[in-house]
Amino acid sequence: MSTTEFPTISNDLLTSVAGGSQLSSGMTRARELGLRITSTTGGKHAAHSYHYQGRAFDAAGSPSAMRQFYREMAGSHPTELFYDPMGGIKHGRNIGAIGGHGTHVHLAY
Numbered sequence: 001m002s003t004t005e006f007p008t009i010s011n012d013l014l015t016s017v018a019g020g021s022q023l024s025s026g027m028t029r030a031r032e033l034g035l036r037i038t039s040t041t042g043g044k045h046a047a048h049s050y051h052y053q054g055r056a057f058d059a060a061g062s063p064s065a066m067r068q069f070y071r072e073m074a075g076s077h078p079t080e081l082f083y084d085p086m087g088g089i090k091h092g093r094n095i096g097a098i099g100g101h102g103t104h105v106h107l108a109y
């Protein structure tokens, strides 16, 4: 059945490279949880940040909503997911808290 599995894998890869639809559904979910989108391509970020490529956003709100958002997004294969109280994920690996992300959740695809 590998012949039918390959197209599925390719589509998943394309989706995660393109980022757009996952990013917008992440924003929709953040707003549903009552979070504010505090930064997309604007603001001050690390050099080469995904923000400048339109592939990242920050969401801020109550700690419980940010925790919930982090938990949900952790299962969506993000390129980057940072929220210091919960930890950090980069390219699918748990890298722990990176610092500077105690008041917002950073999400990139």
Ligand SMILES: [Zn+2]
Pocket: 039, 045, 051, 056, 057, 058, 105, 106, 107
């Ligand atoms: Zn950010």
